[in-house]
Amino acid sequence: MTTPAAVLVDSAAYAQAVEDAVKASAAYYEGGTSTLDDDTYDRLVRGISAWEADHPDEVLPDSPTGKVAGGALEGDVPHTVAMLSLDNVFSAEEFTAWTASLARRLGHEVTRFSVEPKLDGLAIAARYTRGRLTRLITRGDGTAGEDVSHAIGTIEGLPRELAEPVTVEVRGEVLMTTAQFEHANEERTGHGGQPFANPRNAAAGTLRAKERAYTVPMTFFVYGLLPLPDTEAALAARLGECAHSELMAESSRLGVNTPATTAVAGITAGTTEQVLARVQEIAALRADLPFGIDGIVVKADLAADQRTAGSGTRAPRWAIAYKLPAVEKITRLLEVEWNVGRTGVIAPRGVLEPVEIDGSTITYATLHNPADITRRDLRLGDHVMVHRAGDVIPRIEAPVAHLRTGEERPIVFPEVCPRCSSAIDTSEQRWRCENGRNCHLVASLSYAAGRDQLDIEGLGATRVVQLVESGLVADLADLFTLTRDQLLGLERMGETSTDNLLAALTVAKGRPLSRVLCALGVRGTGRSMSRRIARHFATMDAIRAADTEAMQQVEGIGTEKAPTIVAELAELAPLIDRLVARGVNMTEPGAAPPAPVTEDAAEAGGSEPAGGPLTGMTVVVTGGMTGPLEKLSRNQMNELIERAGGRSSSSVSKKTSLVVAGDNAGSKRAKAEDLGVRLATPDEFAAVVADYLA
Known part of the structure; x- marks a missing residue:
């Protein structure tokens, strides 16, 4: 969908728009702050561009339309080759029109495009002399940039020395991953500063900061490689003839980080349709990436096409940025609600001034926990940066502190459980009602009865409420003591529905241990982790006997998660005992308890995994399943x-090891083919695991 332009009704509105855009750009590039979010800025610039198209004689000299990004800054280090921005398109129609324009300029259709993620960071040029990193320069106004060489050594993916002693300039994007952003804000607030609003602002502010009392890491991804005036002639000539995809491969060989190491690796495509398909694939992966992207960069891959197309004063004519819908917007935090989850965890939720992000109107966003609110210094009435990508629950990143008016109010934390008024356990970052699961028993039981847990047909939320309010059920184990007469005594429970529910409860008692463990809702686990724990230990007795060290032997459980799981299981001991007494299964079919690890076994890497046709294999399933797997x-x-x-x-x-690719398998199948990973159809896979199909 095309991003609509801001409507400018007269020359005064146009002049104000130019002033606002210039101020926002300068604030961002100078200190990592901005009065506008990306989407608002894009709308403003498109409005400015539309006004100028209709009023070419009234274009102001400060207008951002004729300048590269960051053009408000003055640099003192000249670029050997202009460091330009990219023009934008916002829809498939606009992109197709751009390719047609490029074809007319070239005199032929483009036969090879490169397609890469548009990383949400800052462009820099890194100069290497005989393989050693000697200088870092910002884009600046495109002709000269600022020397930020003080940041050398703090940027991951940008080595101090290349794999070969060559003299070249590496151009790319500096950003912060999600983890780096969290760390940066912890350091910044720990030293008395205001938190950054988002990772992009954090990278901008950090890159230019000097003489801080602390340092925080950033990450670099290359997007260009070019010679310098003193580069060896033969190498300079070779780089000048390389296609963009070849330059990226050369950069990787020299030891510089490229998107090839990520889930959104760059590809080459021969047609517009293939490019647009890759755009959709990258967009679908956006929410799960550990760093921000705001679009996809498409370039004519061949050096000859790039030379023929040439460049304008602001952007090359052979490349375009296909912008994705904004996933971040600035809005106001109006209130904070405190909700109690099924395990008794008390979770804060922000009530927002409604804002549209990626096609959805957002009125609520997660706030994680009280410690997170304190660390981010959030206040009621704050302008806040809200992030939402795909189906990810919207979250508040941080306050936009420089927009504060002084009328903001502190957030008041609850002193007792907001659901049952019991005391609150505040010993951990995530506060919890001291009644635990019993505080929100209906939610806890509904979760346990769900399809991926005990799968108790006929036990929906309405029936659970009825059982709890009648006093028949006070915990999960009580479900398995229900009698026919008790159920018949409830409203809207006839003989058929009663018998069906009792039969479903009988079936549920025989579910595998992994399902029972998942139904218990142990904090720090879910469906996949419950399966791993059950298959590793095989019996509930072995799980309960495991200490923190033993729990860490399960794949995916580290030093932070293990103590929580062990403590949760100890807390659940009385309930587990009652489930055992009611005849609920506590073993995992096909699994064997881990053998004691002797010194010899430890040196050899532990015990051998259980046998099976997929032993030692990592399997990915994608697309729609058919045949024997269709209903799974x-x-x-x-x-x-x-x-x-x-x-x-x-x-x-x-x-x-294997990708099971069903109907309409998309990017995962394509990536498997690129990596040479073995593919199987659903029918082929079903034949391999036939003995394990229920």
Whole structure:
């Protein structure tokens, strides 16, 4: 969908728009702050551009339309080759029109495009002399930039020395990953500063900061490689003839970080349709990336096409940025609500002034926990940066502190549980009602009865409320003591529905241990982790006997998560005992308890995994399943993989052993083909695991 332009009704509105855009750009590039979010800025610039197209004689000299990004800054280090911005398109129609214009300029259709993620950071040029990093320069006004060489050594992916002693300039994007952003704000607020509003602002402010009392890491991704005046003639000539995709491969060989190491690796495409397909694939992966992207960069890949197309004063004519809908907007935090989850965790939720992000109107956003609110110094009435990508729950990143008016108010934390008025356990970052699961018993039981847990047909939320309010059920174990007479005594419970529910409860008692463990809702676990724990230990007795060190032997459980899981299981001991007494299964079919690890076994890497056709394999399932697998949910497919000895995964990498590609398999199948990972159809996979199909 095309981003609409701001409507400028007269020359005064145009002049104000130019002033606002220039101020926002300068604030961002100079200190990592901005009065506008990306979408608002884009709308403003498009409005300015539309006004100037209709009033060419009234264009102001400060207008951002004729300048590269960051053009408000003056630099003192000249660029050997102009460091330009990119023009934008916002829809498939606009992109197709751009390719047609490029073809007319070239005199032929483009036969090869490069397609890469548009990373949401700052452009810099890194100069290497005989393989050693000697200077970092910002884009500045495109002709000269600011020397930020003080940041050398703080940017991951930009080595101090290349793999070969060559003299070249590496151009790319400096950004902060999500983890780096969190760390940066912890350091910044810990030293008395205001938190950054988002990772892009954090990278901008950090890159230019000097003489701080602390340092925080950033990450670099290359997007260009070019010679310098003193580059060896033969190398300079070779680089000048390389296609863009070849330059990226050369950069990687020299040891510089490229998007090839990510889930959104760059590709080459031969047609507009292939480019647009890759745009959709990257857009679909956006929410799960550990760093921000705001679009996709498409370039004519061949050097000859680039030379023929040439460049304007602001941007090359052979490249375009296909902008994706904004995932971040600035709005106001109106209130904070405190909700109690099924395990008793008290979670704050921000009530927002409604704002549209990526096609949805957002009125609520997660605030994580009280410690997070304190660390971010959030206040009621704050302008806040809200992030939402895909189906991800909207979250408040940070206050936009420089927009404060002084009328903001502190957020008041609850002193007792907002649901049952019991005391609150504040010993951990996530506060919890001291009644635990019993505080919100209906939610806890509804979760346990769900399809991916005990799958108790006929036990929906309405029936759970009825059982709890009648006093028949006070915990999960009580479900398995229900009698026919008790159920018949409830409203709207006839003989058929009663008998069906009792039959479903009988079936539920025989579910695998992994389902029972998941139904208990142990904090720090979910469906996949519950399966891993159950298959590792095989019995509930072995799980309960595990200490923190033993729990860490399960894949995916580290030093932080293990103590929580062990403590949760100890807390649940009385409930587990009652479930055992009611005849609920506490073993995992096909799994064997881990053998004691002797010194010899430890040196050899521990015990061998259980046998099965998928032993030692990592399997990814994508697309629609057919044949014997057609009725299996994705969770059931993962269970099948693990019963057969394999490990299920949601992403394709070099470590993936097999990809089961069903109908309409998209980017995961394409990535498997690129990496040479083995592919199987649903029918082929069903034949391999036939002995494990229920």
